[in-house]
Amino acid sequence: MTRPGSEGAPLRVAIVGAGPTGYYAADQLFRQPGLVAEVDMYDRVPTPYGLVRAGVAPDHQKIKSVTASFDKVAANPRFRFFGCVELGRHVTVEDLRKHYHMLLYTTGAQTDRRMGIPGEDLKNSHAATEFVAWYNGHPDYRQLTFDLSQERAAIVGVGNVAVDVARILSRTPAELEKTDIADYALEALRASRVREVYLLGRRGPAQAAFTNPEVKELGELADADVTAVPEEVELDDLSRAAMERASDRATQKKVDLLQEYARRAPSGKRRRLILRFLVSPVEILDNGAGAVGGMRLVRNKLYATDTGTLQPKPTGEFDDLPVGLVFRSVGYKGVPLAGVPFNDKWGVILNEKGRVLDPTSKQPVVGEYTAGWIKRGPTGVIGTNKPDAAETVACMMEDLAADRVLHPAEASREAVERLVRERQPRCFSYQDWLRLNELEVQRGKETGRPRVKFTTIEDMLAALGRR
Ligand code: NAP
Numbered sequence: 001m002t003r004p005g006s007e008g009a010p011l012r013v014a015i016v017g018a019g020p021t022g023y024y025a026a027d028q029l030f031r032q033p034g035l036v037a038e039v040d041m042y043d044r045v046p047t048p049y050g051l052v053r054a055g056v057a058p059d060h061q062k063i064k065s066v067t068a069s070f071d072k073v074a075a076n077p078r079f080r081f082f083g084c085v086e087l088g089r090h091v092t093v094e095d096l097r098k099h100y101h102m103l104l105y106t107t108g109a110q111t112d113r114r115m116g117i118p119g120e121d122l123k124n125s126h127a128a129t130e131f132v133a134w135y136n137g138h139p140d141y142r143q144l145t146f147d148l149s150q151e152r153a154a155i156v157g158v159g160n161v162a163v164d165v166a167r168i169l170s171r172t173p174a175e176l177e178k179t180d181i182a183d184y185a186l187e188a189l190r191a192s193r194v195r196e197v198y199l200l201g202r203r204g205p206a207q208a209a210f211t212n213p214e215v216k217e218l219g220e221l222a223d224a225d226v227t228a229v230p231e232e233v234e235l236d237d238l239s240r241a242a243m244e245r246a247s248d249r250a251t252q253k254k255v256d257l258l259q260e261y262a263r264r265a266p267s268g269k270r271r272r273l274i275l276r277f278l279v280s281p282v283e284i285l286d287n288g289a290g291a292v293g294g295m296r297l298v299r300n301k302l303y304a305t306d307t308g309t310l311q312p313k314p315t316g317e318f319d320d321l322p323v324g325l326v327f328r329s330v331g332y333k334g335v336p337l338a339g340v341p342f343n344d345k346w347g348v349i350l351n352e353k354g355r356v357l358d359p360t361s362k363q364p365v366v367g368e369y370t371a372g373w374i375k376r377g378p379t380g381v382i383g384t385n386k387p388d389a390a391e392t393v394a395c396m397m398e399d400l401a402a403d404r405v406l407h408p409a410e411a412s413r414e415a416v417e418r419l420v421r422e423r424q425p426r427c428f429s430y431q432d433w434l435r436l437n438e439l440e441v442q443r444g445k446e447t448g449r450p451r452v453k454f455t456t457i458e459d460m461l462a463a464l465g466r467r
Contacts, residue, residue, distance in 0.1 A: 018043035019050020021372030058179035083428030088338030109332035119284030128329035137182030150324030158201035162329035170224035224271035354392025367406035
């Protein structure tokens with residue numbers, strides 16, 4: 001049998017998940033010297049770009065411009081997109097193994113981590129990931145509702161997602177109108193009565209996960225004053241010693257910024273954003289009608305673990321926060337794919353450097369790979385996925401050289417096209433996406449916005465003249 005990868009017998013790869021990692025991997029496959037590869041990219045939603053479309057905040061348009069480089073990859077005639085096709089629903093791993101030499105899973109982390117405290121499931125307590133997907137117009141989340149008639153909201157966690165949620169809750173309608181936030185979210189936020197937004201960090205300012213540009217932006221909102229509690233942004237001895245040892249300038253700058261916020265006097269803006277540190281929610285309180293009525297916090301102190309990291313320890317001192325709306329922003333979590341070995345504890349596909357491992361033998365499963373958040377967990381920025389994808393592609397190339405690939409019976413583009421169209425007649429191609437993109441941008445021009453998104457599959461089909 002001839003080894004795939006030549007003009008006459010291209011290497012056929014299925015990438016499942018059309019986020020940044022999927023594109024980085026496709027790009028790297030196309031750039032391999034001497035290799036002819038055909039890439040089919042699948043996604044369960046009709047549109048590509050994953051979290052760049054459905055996660056990156058709408059007021060961060062510059063970050064979204066990375067999609068231009070993704071479109072260049074997609075312009076390769078050996079690239080195809082099958083949108084609205086879900087692995088485990090329309091096609092199975094077995095189906096794909098019959099049509100490709102290699103499968104690469106880049107599905108990201110699609111759900112949220114839980115806090116594991118009483119009251120987490122009360123009405124008006126939400127995963128931040130759901131709010132983010134909602135305001136970004138993700139078709140699966142657009143029907144959610146958020147009670148923005150509440151005047152006080154708490155966001156648990158101090159990562160960049162928490163900061164995104166805090167900003168979106170604090171922006172004025174005029175600021176939001178310049179973004180590509182979903183239309184229904186714009187309307188809901190226009191009527192929002194939220195006045196106070198708390199961001200809650202369980203450790204100190206030096207351990208906060210958010211990055212400096214994001215914290216700085218919180219101090220520049222048009223109609224929200226940012227503040228912090230002076231005692232909570234003072235460095236404790238352990239943090240000061242750790243920072244001196246590492247001479248960590250970025251962390252010092254972050255602490256300086258937070259201390260400056262604690263000194264700021266309110267300037268009379270309509271909203272207030274309050275950064276809290278060294279507090280952990282222990283319970284979300286019921287208002288008597290099954291909805292959030294407040295949040296009980298315990299104050300923490302830091303202690304050094306055996307490995308030297310600083311972790312929070314409850315002091316036994318409590319504090320009640322009178323909030324009516326809660327967003328849990330304590331990290332994303334990967335979702336298992338039917339038929340793919342998974343490590344439940346870590347929320348990642350079982351793998352070594354991107355090679356999927358058999359759970360029993362711990363040996364690589366021939367022909368199956370993973371990259372991005374579903375490989376390593378939900379950390380890092382978009383660009384972090386480029387070297388991560390490169391590591392996986394290097395393994396794929398090593399295996400190809402050793403002929404450790406699948407040898408599918410039906411290795412043709414036409415056979416896949418037939419299979420997919422039969423299983424999912426509503427499938428979207430890249431041409432469909434490019435047309436939808438044009439229409440969204442055109443709708444945006446009419447109202448001075450970057451785009452007005454289509455947020456239902458029906459609207460997308462109708463816009464394309466399909467049903
Ligand atoms: P993250 O950066 O991991 O932050 C999670 C936060 O939740 C941390 O503050 C963590 O505190 C806290 N936390 C975890 N469990 C908790 C608990 N049980 N109780 C209280 N707090 C808890 O995650 P993320 O914000 O979801 O972001 C995911 C990734 O996307 C990050 O790498 C982020 O930088 C990136 N991202 C980047 C941007 C941007 O560049 N603008 C925007 C959005 C997301 P501990 O540190 O104490 O664990």
